[in-house]
Structure formats: C-alpha cells, structure tokens
C-alpha cells in the first residue's frame with residue numbers, strides 16, 4: 001500500500017524558495033522509488049510572512065505545522081527587515097516562534113567531511129579527513145528565550161554614573177531542560193561511537209555548573225556505558241579546528257551550539273553542506289543550518305545540498321525511511337565524487353563546466369537516485 005506523508009513547506013526568504021524546490025524534486029524521486037506519496041502544503045514564515053500578514057509566524061502557518069507529519073524549512077531573514085526599532089517584527093522571531101511552539105528542544109547538526117571536498121575546506125586535508133561528529137544543541141532555552149529588555153536607566157549606568165541606556169538578556173535553564181537534552185545526546189552516542197563531550201562554561205557561569213552536574217547525574221544513573229568528557233566552550237572552539245576527529249557527540253546549550261555549529265560546518269568546506277533536524281515530542285522540523293544568503297538570492301547559484309540533506313534527515317527521523325535516506329546521502333556523495341560543485345564548493349582546479357547552479361545540482365542528485 002502506498003504510504004502517505006504530509007509535509008508543511010516553509011520556503012521563507014532569500015535563497016529559501018530556490019533551494020527548497022530542489023529538496024522537493026529529490027523527495028518526489030524518493031516517493032516514486034519507495035511507493036510513498038508526499039503531500040506538500042506551503043506556508044509563510046519570516047520576512048515574507050511579515051510582508052504579507054504582519055506576523056513572522058502567522059496563524060495559518062501554525063496550523064500547517066501542527067497538522068503536518070513534518071515541517072521542511074529553508075531559511076528566514078534579510079537586510080530588508082533589519083531594524084533597530086525594538087518593536088518592529090523580525091523574521092528570526094518566526095523561526096524562534098515555531099521552534100518554541102512545536103517544542104523542538106533538540107537540534108541535531110551532523111558534520112561529516114567528504115573526501116571529495118577535502119580541498120574546499122580552509123583547514124588542511126589531514127586535519128579534517130574522517131571527521132564525523134554531531135552537535136546536539138539545546139534549542140528552546142537559554143539566552144534565546146530568557147527575559148530581555150532595553151531601557152533608559154534614570155539611576156545612572158554609565159562608567160561615570162550618568163544616566164543612559166541599559167539592556168539585558170537572561171541565560172536561564174531548568175533542570176528538566178538539561179536532563180532531556182542530555183538523554184538525547186547519550187542516546188545518539190549509543191547509536192554512534194559511544195562518546196559525548198558536554199560543552200559548557202562552568203568556570204564562569206552558574207547555568208553551566210548546573211548543566212555539568214545534571215549531565216553527570218544522567219550519565220552515571222542511565223548511561224554509564226558512554227564515555228563522557230566535559231569541555232569548556234572556548235577550548236572546544238579551539239579543539240574543533242585543532243583536532244576535530246576527537247569528537248563524536250557534542251551536547252551544549254543554545255547559544256554555544258549556534259556558534260560552534262557554524263564553526264564546525266567549515267570543516268566540511270561550506271556552510272552550504274550542513275543540515276539539521278529539530279526534534280521535540282510532536283511534529284519535527286528540518287532545516288539547513290545556514291541562513292537565507294540574501295546576497296545571492298534569486299540568482300540560481302545557491303548550494304541546495306544542506307536543504308536536500310535536511311530532507312534526508314526528515315526521512316530518517318520522522319518517516320522511518322532509513323534506506324531512502326541512505327540513498328540520498330549516497331547520491332550526494334556520488335555527485336561530489338564526480339567533481340560537480342556549486343560556487344561555494346568550487347576549488348582552484350574545478351573546471352568551469354563542473355560548476356553548477358542550484359537546479360542543475362538538484363538534477364544531478366536526482367539522477368543518482
């Protein structure tokens with residue numbers, strides 16, 4: 001019997017519509033091969049949603065997300081909506097809004113290096129060869145969601161006691177939030193190489209000291225088989241470029257995970273390669289780790305691979321279609337092995353006729369399925 005899944009598509013802004021179209025092509029090819037029908041419903045998120053409805057995460061989009069079996073998102077944001085007015089709606093509020101609304105507290109960001117792209121990275125091939133790690137980023141807590149305010153302080157706040165503007169953001173975690181993300185990391189490690197690095201700033205931050213205690217308690221009580229190492233976030237930033245092969249699973253709070261995942265993506269040669277899955281207890285969301293790249297939007301040159309690999313993660317985690325997901329991963333690898341590149345992956349010796357646009361790259365990947 002034909003299987004059927006409903007996908008809520010959120011193209012968003014910038015290069016979003018261009019790259020999401022390529023993941024739909026790939027999904028349709030998979031559907032034909034595996035007797036599965038994907039039904040798509042498109043909705044607005046981010047800047048385009050602000051333009052058309054006034055809200056970055058409108059009600060129709062909330063309904064689309066809640067009623068779907070999974071959400072596939074491209075990217076949001078752009079200079080058009082940049083504003084210093086704190087009351088103006090921001091595209092990023094749409095992204096944070098949907099993460100919170102769907103309870104997506106686990107963000108998985110796998111980083112694998114491709115042998116074919118060894119020379120695309122700014123790091124030496126012998127440093128990045130064989131890197132295979134996953135960042136487990138806490139996604140609905142910490143600085144991103146803590147109390148914040150900007151105000152004029154009559155009592156004085158300047159260096160010399162003069163009145164002036166003040167602003168604060170709050171980094172706060174609850175015990176249960178750390179417990180559940182720790183479990184996700186240990187579970188991921190059990191399916192991989194059995195090692196977890198827990199990343200914090202326990203030499204300075206109280207939230208980090210609590211994080212460390214809880215991660216160790218969950219480890220000792222439930223996952224003693226996993227090798228657990230604590231690492232300070234500044235040291236981790238250094239270790240990721242000095243010796244990235246030491247890592248299997250990294251688990252960390254929201255902001256550290258945001259920063260470290262951009263850094264880690266460059267081990268693969270381009271931010272355009274990094275997919276992600278955001279999981280909670282209900283509908284999950286899949287999106288590339290990169291942004292909307294407004295500088296190249298509409299030119300048909302964006303790399304669609306992170307978006308296509310996000311669809312791969314959707315098949316794996318939401319639809320229980322591991323074989324189909326493997327097919328996509330292999331197709332991407334084969335296309336890269338054959339020397340096909342998008343502009344961001346181009347090497348000095350890449351022949352001009354091997355540099356592909358967004359749609360042509362999607363077609364190549366489909367052809368391998």
Ligand code: IPM
Pocket residue numbers: 077092095096258289291
């Ligand atoms: C990411 C992005 C987002 C984040 C932005 C666009 C709000 O950088 O998914 O990593 O900071 O989480």
Ligand code: MG
Pocket residue numbers: 258259262289
């Ligand atoms: Mg980021």
